[in-house]
Structure formats: structure tokens, C-alpha cells
Amino acid sequence: MEYLYYRLWQLLIGKSEEDMPPFGAMMIFWMIEGANFATIDTLLHHFFNIGYTPKDKNGVILYSLIPAFIILIFNIYFFFRRRNKIKLKYENESKLKMKIGNILLFTYGILSIVLLIIVGTAYPVS
Secondary structure (H helix, E strand, O other), X not given: OHXXXXXXXXXXXXXXXOOHHHHHHHHHHHHHHXXXXXXXXXXXXXXXXXXXXXXXXXXXXXXXXXXXXXHHHHHHHHHHOOHHHHHHHHOOOOHHHHHHHXXXXXXXXXXXXXXXXXHHHHOOOO
């Protein structure tokens, strides 16, 4: 995950100000991990009846915000606060490794979203 964060960060360089690429990469990862969490939650709810089905609007908001903030705190601690260490660890990668990393990054992102759509359509939570 660290490496994928670094690759996303490097793809965002030059698109905005200096501190924005690491922050933007963290936020994009937050959305992708949120999609992964929603997919897992939907599968657990459907197959094992594990999970909470919110009854009202406030329940939906609370049920959505708690995992979102947990994932955000995780990303701030493990990616954004450690961005300089991550950069030093991966900045001397070869061109081939960079291309492979970009392919892995895009594959991970696209598969996360496609899997969420497939699972959400096949197993709607009622």
C-alpha cells in the first residue's frame, strides 16, 4: 500500500502546489479504501448477516462516518505523516519498476470500483 501511495503521489506532482500531491494521494486512497470497505461490508452482510442495517437517516450517517474516519486516521498516520520516509524508500526506483507500479495502481483503483459496483448490484442491502 505504501508503494501504491508513493506512485499516486508521484503522478500528482506538477498538478498543484508542493504539499498538495501527498495530501491528494492520501485522499484518493481514502476513497479507494472506502470502496473496499463497502464491498467487504456488503459481502459480510449478505452471506453471514453480519453488519448493521440503519433504520433512519441519522443511523446511515453515523454508520458511514465511523469507518470513513477510521480509514482517514489510518491514512494520515501511515501515509501522510510518513511521506518523507516513504519518498526516501522508493525515490530511486527504475523506469521499469515505475511503469509496473503505475499499472498496479490503476488496476487496484479500477478493480476496487468495479468490484464495488458488481457486489452492490448483485447483493443489495435492504
